[in-house]
Amino acid sequence: MRGHARVAFAYLTPALLVLGGLLAYPIYQLVLISLYDYGQEQVSGGAPLTFLGLGNYQKLLGDQQFWTVLGQTVGFAAVCVVGTLLVGACLAILCTRVRTWARMVLFLAALGAWSTPAVAGSTIWLFLFDANFGFVNEILGTTGYSWTFDKWTAFGLVAAQVIWCSFPFVMVTLYAGIKAIPAEVLEAAALDGASTLRTAVSVTLPLLKPILIVVTIQSIIWDFKVFTQIYVMTNGGGIAGRNLVLNVYAYQQAFAASEYGLGAAIGVVMTAVLLVITLFYLRALRRQGEAL
Amino acid sequence: MRLKRLMAVLGAGVLVACAPVQSGPTSSGTDEKSGQLRVWLFDEVNRAPKEGVVKDAIAEFESAHSGVTVDVQYIQVQTRAERFKAAFSDPKSAPDVAEFGNTDLAGYVSAGGFADLDLSKWADGKDLVPTVLDTAKVDGKVYGVPWFVGVRALYYRTDVFAELGIQPPKTLDEIAPLARRIRQAKPDMLGISAGGKYLFAALPFIWAQGGEIAKQDNGKFTSTVDSAQAKAGVAKYAELVKDDICPPAQCAGNGGDASVEAFRAGKAAMTIGGDFNRKSVDASSAAGKYGVVPLPGTTPGSIAPAFAGGNLLGVLKGTQRKTLANEFVQLLASKKYQQKMYSAMGNLPTFSDVQQQVAESDKWLEPFTATLKAGTKFVPVTPAWAKIEAQTVLPTMIQNVVTGAKDVNAATKDAADAMNAAFSS
Numbered sequence: 001m002r003g004h005a006r007v008a009f010a011y012l013t014p015a016l017l018v019l020g021g022l023l024a025y026p027i028y029q030l031v032l033i034s035l036y037d038y039g040q041e042q043v044s045g046g047a048p049l050t051f052l053g054l055g056n057y058q059k060l061l062g063d064q065q066f067w068t069v070l071g072q073t074v075g076f077a078a079v080c081v082v083g084t085l086l087v088g089a090c091l092a093i094l095c096t097r098v099r100t101w102a103r104m105v106l107f108l109a110a111l112g113a114w115s116t117p118a119v120a121g122s123t124i125w126l127f128l129f130d131a132n133f134g135f136v137n138e139i140l141g142t143t144g145y146s147w148t149f150d151k152w153t154a155f156g157l158v159a160a161q162v163i164w165c166s167f168p169f170v171m172v173t174l175y176a177g178i179k180a181i182p183a184e185v186l187e188a189a190a191l192d193g194a195s196t197l198r199t200a201v202s203v204t205l206p207l208l209k210p211i212l213i214v215v216t217i218q219s220i221i222w223d224f225k226v227f228t229q230i231y232v233m234t235n236g237g238g239i240a241g242r243n244l245v246l247n248v249y250a251y252q253q254a255f256a257a258s259e260y261g262l263g264a265a266i267g268v269v270m271t272a273v274l275l276v277i278t279l280f281y282l283r284a285l286r287r288q289g290e291a292l
Numbered sequence: 293m294r295l296k297r298l299m300a301v302l303g304a305g306v307l308v309a310c311a312p313v314q315s316g317p318t319s320s321g322t323d324e325k326s327g328q329l330r331v332w333l334f335d336e337v338n339r340a341p342k343e344g345v346v347k348d349a350i351a352e353f354e355s356a357h358s359g360v361t362v363d364v365q366y367i368q369v370q371t372r373a374e375r376f377k378a379a380f381s382d383p384k385s386a387p388d389v390a391e392f393g394n395t396d397l398a399g400y401v402s403a404g405g406f407a408d409l410d411l412s413k414w415a416d417g418k419d420l421v422p423t424v425l426d427t428a429k430v431d432g433k434v435y436g437v438p439w440f441v442g443v444r445a446l447y448y449r450t451d452v453f454a455e456l457g458i459q460p461p462k463t464l465d466e467i468a469p470l471a472r473r474i475r476q477a478k479p480d481m482l483g484i485s486a487g488g489k490y491l492f493a494a495l496p497f498i499w500a501q502g503g504e505i506a507k508q509d510n511g512k513f514t515s516t517v518d519s520a521q522a523k524a525g526v527a528k529y530a531e532l533v534k535d536d537i538c539p540p541a542q543c544a545g546n547g548g549d550a551s552v553e554a555f556r557a558g559k560a561a562m563t564i565g566g567d568f569n570r571k572s573v574d575a576s577s578a579a580g581k582y583g584v585v586p587l588p589g590t591t592p593g594s595i596a597p598a599f600a601g602g603n604l605l606g607v608l609k610g611t612q613r614k615t616l617a618n619e620f621v622q623l624l625a626s627k628k629y630q631q632k633m634y635s636a637m638g639n640l641p642t643f644s645d646v647q648q649q650v651a652e653s654d655k656w657l658e659p660f661t662a663t664l665k666a667g668t669k670f671v672p673v674t675p676a677w678a679k680i681e682a683q684t685v686l687p688t689m690i691q692n693v694v695t696g697a698k699d700v701n702a703a704t705k706d707a708a709d710a711m712n713a714a715f716s717s
Contacts, residue, residue, distance in 0.1 A: 032312055040399070041675070043380075044314075044377075044405070049312070236684070239691045240697055257682035259679070259717075
């Protein structure tokens, strides 16, 4: 047994080294930098390094705006995750029900949205929703109405864009999952006289659960870290910064302002929050008797 | 067991490498007299004329210095911060000479990026306009030669004013009522295009009331943006971004470019624009139908102090060709080449005599040179300014007031707190 373990470990070593180099080291640097007063002066050697300990964290957690932005980020991510899952799941089911050509069209459209670069996608959406020349305002007859001015319409617009560019992943993955369910199982359910709803709830969903879990966690992580869409569509965080999310806030308050120490602290807090959310989610699942 | 050993190894690693990286001091001792001189200049929307002038200067320089070549790279204004930060951190990839905005100066100097210059032996140097040269100084030392200066004045539509039988405003207080009257008569026009993020349009309102955004005592800056005078200025400017002049839904998110854009599109009766906006306005629907006057002060005949923007040419601290770099800066920023740059790009020269010459030959420039002569002001010369700018402290303050999210007292108080935090960090 011992020999086996050693061989297994040897096989895993290259992967561990890569993981260590690409994951552990940057996180170590991030944490380290977050403990220092580390600005452009310090980077280029114009000023000595000062160790702050938890000073950056203290400053961050004592800032009223940080909490507002954190709340906004969580709410915004939640809406995006739920929206992405709903749209993706509905379309995946639709895909299994329609003819091949319709499915092809749907897939091509989804892949188009998926492969559009975030900056380009955001800009196109801005054009569509432009106050004076936008297609949407022309259709609705609301020329002159600014979608990006009001805090909530701005958030709504960005959320719609985020859902638009992230539902294809959910759709394609779930479609593959549904297709992978053995026909015999569904046939057996049908023979037992189960209704469509009953089959969906008692057969399809449980079989899809592992895939749903992965897709949900992915979405949570992506949507919590949204940057491009907010930065481009609300012009760097909206009027008076009312559309800021954590990532944009970190960029504006810390990295653009050369406060890398503070920026690193925000990064650490974000990582921690994401880990906690994901762990909670996994634990909740385990309580239901499901394990990943 | 194994885990424990791993932790021990990791722990030791932490102890060994227990500080973030720093690059060494960047000043180099060498001063080579030949080889390649690397220069960074800003890219422009229409770069060809600028490139032409620079090429002339390079030809003159190379013929005067055998064995020397000059390599110019045009960098994007939007990504300048990253480019310069990278250059300061890695002197090997840095240029010898660079063009940079005067508001970036203090930050670059404290990052150890630029060398101080000795202009005493430079014949042209004594004619530099003093308030403009001040924008190139940190703690009394000069770190760049002003290459051109930009000031803003009040653009207005002559056809609209004639139609309504009104005159350009004589005082700052007249602007709002006038703009309101225009929008009343022409509801699809902005009375004055004034953006909520257009700091350089708002600053003159604060300065005209006798306010300042910060004061300096013994080298330490304190924000004064919540003083009574500054508050009066903020309120006066915010009054313009209201539904009856320039609706917040349209204007609150606008910076300088977007504000001038509305004027170009023929949708605004007035705006605050720079001498550098001339070519773009002349190529717009407002061409031939507009005039420019200095932004008035609080009393008739006076001029509100304008922000003295502009770009400098400086020598990087890490250069290995210090003498050559200095000579190239003095050539490219000389009277001769500033005159050429004016003809090519319309950039306002920084020498008082050259300014006078161009103003006499071109009446259009008069409001701008008058504004310069009346005295300009500048943002606080401290590395903290870059931080305050990046954190959009003052635009956020204006936007909070115009959207009604906060009143003037609360908004200026918050801005002052944020500024003081940046000053003390």
